[in-house]
Amino acid sequence: MPNKKIVLEAEAHDACEMCESSSTKSKFNIYAPALFSFLMLAIGLIIDNFLNTSFFRGWFRIGWYVLAYMPVGYPVLMLGIKNILKGNFFTEFFLMSIATFGAFAIGEYPEGVAVMLFYAVGELFQGSAVKNAKSNIKALLDVRPNIASVWRDNNYIQVHPDKVNVGEKIQIKSGEKIPLDGILLSDKAELNTAALTGESKPQTIRKGETVLSGSINLNGVIEAEATKIFKESTVARIIELVQNASSRKAKTELFIRKFAKVYTPFVVISATLLVLIPYFIVENYVFSDWLYRALIFLVVSCPCALVISVPLGYFGGLGAASKNGILFKGASYLDEITKINTLVMDKTGTVTKGVFAVQEIETNGLEKQEFLNYLIALEKKSTHPIARAIVEGTSTTQSFSVEKVREVSGKGLAGTVNGKKLLVGNAELLEQHKVDFPDIIRNIVDTVVLVAIDGKYAGYVSLADELKESAKKSILELKKYGINKIVMLSGDKDSITQKVAKDLEIIEAKGALLPEDKLNEVEELKKQLGRKVAFVGDGINDAPVLAVSDVGIAMGGLGSDVAIVTADVVIQTDQLSKILMGIKIGKSTRNVVWQNIALAFGVKAVVLIMGAVGMATMWEAVFADVGVAFLAILNAIRLQKMNWD
Known part of the structure; x- marks a missing residue:
């Protein structure tokens, strides 16, 4: 020809x-x-x-x-x-x-x-x-970021990211993806970096620190200075691919x-x-x-x-x-995906949503609703993602007055609610104010928000990264379809990883792994005779494993650009069920x-x-x-x- x-x-x-x-x-x-x-x-x-x-x-x-x-x-x-x-x-x-x-x-x-x-x-x-x-x-690709608000002529104008020069100031509103790598100019920003780091907990970025394209601004309006032009970004490389x-x-x-x-x-x-x-x-x-x-x-x-x-x-x-x-980056991968018999997957953003949801509410000496009335009244004054998760995941029956609210950096909130002094935060916050609480709380796997009222422990709320609705069903269907070995590898705490694996009926799971540890695990699996290994992940930390696996599958909805570029298959909707559909x-x-x-x-x-x-x-x-x-x-x-x- x-x-x-x-x-x-x-x-x-x-x-x-x-x-x-x-x-x-x-x-x-x-x-x-x-x-x-x-x-x-x-x-x-x-x-x-x-x-x-x-x-x-x-x-x-x-x-x-x-x-x-x-x-x-x-x-x-x-x-x-x-x-x-x-x-x-x-x-x-x-x-x-x-x-x-x-x-x-x-x-x-x-x-x-x-x-x-x-x-x-x-x-x-x-x-x-x-x-x-x-x-x-x-x-x-049309759903990926294609607009940047850049400061020009004393005004923010919207342009395509490839029109933004290094050194120009860009504005990112709440819920928007950061279109270019840059340095934060605002005092601080709460960013969803799960796609980049593999961690579900939102990250607080301070003025002068680096913000990466693909991170999602969670609250307020922030400003950053672009440090890379668009054609050097991974988004441009995706288009080329x-x-x-x-x-x-x-x-x-x-x-x-x-x-x-x-x-x-x-x-x-x-x-x-x-x-x-x-x-x-x-x-x-x-x-x-x-x-x-x-x-x-x-x-x-x-x-x-x-x-x-x-x-x-x-x-x-x-x-x-x-x-x-589902984006296959070549006809060869349409063939390869039919041969896989082993599926290795990351946890955060792959089988979980990468966002917090309320799991348990325990009170001490208070009715549950009264406890929530106090807690929600104070948390409404915060823009932190955990506070928002509590407010959105619970309900209140009364509107309490709130005064003298202050943020205790890295620990939580303090304030006066209906005339009572409240502390809402982690264990360190209560310890700082010499408030006793049960030691068993320290053993809880999930993220815990403790509450003290007038110097006395009042209860806690636990939050966790929520499983995707179809995760368990998808894994069971993959097993029935001939994927005879499913393994979960995560950088998150091993206790959390094991809990999620148990919920999903995954027998083999390992947590607290560095990227090189995941890489070694997959390489060992590939050495086994007859093994065809696919790896599913979404973060920068997953890129080495995606590259070495027989078929690398990236969650592309909120996945990092590096993972998307490295992978052989990109699932744009982030649904595990799409893996079986792809097969x-x-x-x-x-x-x-x-x-x-x-x-x-x-x-x-x-x-x-x-x-x-x-x-x-x-x-x-x-x-x-x-x-x-x-x-x-x-x-x-x-x-x-x-x-x-």
């Missing part, structure tokens, strides 16, 4: 240079040449077969079919000539050109037009399938392409011999008859259907996955590819034999090539229409 200019380095574009500029044309301009040729051919066939007219003969008839031929034939002829000038003779463009010229030479004008017309229509369908898959994949999503070809496709390079010249030589050899062994040899058979042989043998159908099968799988929020899509894609190969070889073999013995016409040849390609395209598109839930 020729080396062609490509916009997206995709397999189907390698097989369809005719379609490479279609994205810049209107639909009418794309289909108009084929429509014109079809109308001219249809009118010609009607006149030839149903109307007895004297004018539709001789040069007028030839000119009519030449005119019908040129809109669809000219682009193919030019591509054939261009490739010949590059030294690449044996392409589908060359085969189709020779076949249609031969049909005209022996007077089969309608068939010559039909061959090229249906070939062009097949290429248009292929181009449409490629464009849809490309759009589905690129759409995954997506644009080249299909550059990593599957083994099946690589084999087909190598096969086609040998197959095509073999076909041309065989067609030539089919014309010449019968001259010496067949009585009443008629050159035009055997030339016609050879032309049929050429059309049938054109590798277009085979070479197109295989990558389009993978493109159908890529498109189906992207529609469902199913991969297996269905592989089935479709082999169906297309069997269809192409099977039909071509039958029509080749029929053509060689004179039992097939050019119309059967057209079906064996273009018709099979069309059926293969429909089979590939079917992947995008299936319901994978």
Whole structure:
């Protein structure tokens, strides 16, 4: 196959240079040449077969079919000539050109037009399938940050991050992602850095400290100074990766392409011999008859259907996955994900939401509701994520007056609520004010907020990173589907890791691991005979493991850019259930590819034999090539229409 200019380095574009500029044309301009040729051919066939007219003969008839031929034939002829000038003779463009010229030479004008017309229509369908898959994949990036509020001319204006220069001041509102790496200019910021650090607890950043792109501002409006331009950020590298999503070809496709390079010249030589050899062994040899058979042989043998159908099968799988929020960075990973039997996963952001939720409320000497009335009244005065989690996760029945609120750095809050002195915070805060509380509280795995009223311990609220709703169900389904070993590795406390693993019925789990520890664990698993290991993670600390695993899967909704760049598969919706969906899509894609190969070889073999013995016409040849390609395209598109839930 020729080396062609490509916009997206995709397999189907390698097989369809005719379609490479279609994205810049209107639909009418794309289909108009084929429509014109079809109308001219249809009118010609009607006149030839149903109307007895004297004018539709001789040069007028030839000119009519030449005119019908040129809109669809000219682009193919030019591509054939261009490739010949590059030294690449044996392409589908060359085969189709020779076949249609031969049909005209022996007077089969309608068939010559039909061959090229249906070939062009097949290429248009292929181009449409490629464009849809490309759009589905690129759409995954549209939800990522693409706006930065930058200070210019005494005002904040919104621009694309690539328009921001190093040293410019940017503003990030509550709930927004930081678009560029920078230095914090505001006094402090509460950031959700779970995607970057792997820790679920929000991070407090002080003035002058570094803020990373991808962190989420949790409260208020903050300002930062950009320290990197957009094209040097990992977001820009993601876009580049997506644009080249299909550059990593599957083994099946690589084999087909190598096969086609040998197959095509073999076909041309065989067609030539089919014309010449019968001259010496067949009585009443008629050159035009055997030339016609050879032309049929050429059309049938054109590798277009085979070479197109295989990558389009993978493109159908890529498109189906992207529609469902799964980005495979190459056709090879559609194959690889079907082979995994071991799944290793991070905890925070992978099986948990990465946000705090109230777990337990224990009181000492107070009714639960009265306890909550005091606690919530004071916590409402704080913007800390833990305070917000308590307020949002509980309810109050009264509105208490709150006075003299002060923040005790790193420990909690103090204030007067309804005339009573309250302390709300960690154990250190109560110890600082010499308030006794039960020692057993120190053994609680989750984050604990203690409360003291008028110097006496009043109770506590425990909070934990909440499990994703579908986490347990997804893990059970993966086990049923053949993933026979599931392991959890986390940088969080081992006690928390073991608790989460038990809740999810995961037998093997290890906590308090550094990134290099996770790496060693996965490498040891890979050494076991027959192990195909996939790792699922979302933070910078997961990047080394994602890179070394057989299939690296990143949670991309809030995942770090480094993890997304390193991974082979990105789950944009952060749902564990998408892993099983990805495996199913991969297996269905592989089935479709082999169906297309069997269809192409099977039909071509039958029509080749029929053509060689004179039992097939050019119309059967057209079906064996273009018709099979069309059926293969429909089979590939079917992947995008299936319901994978």
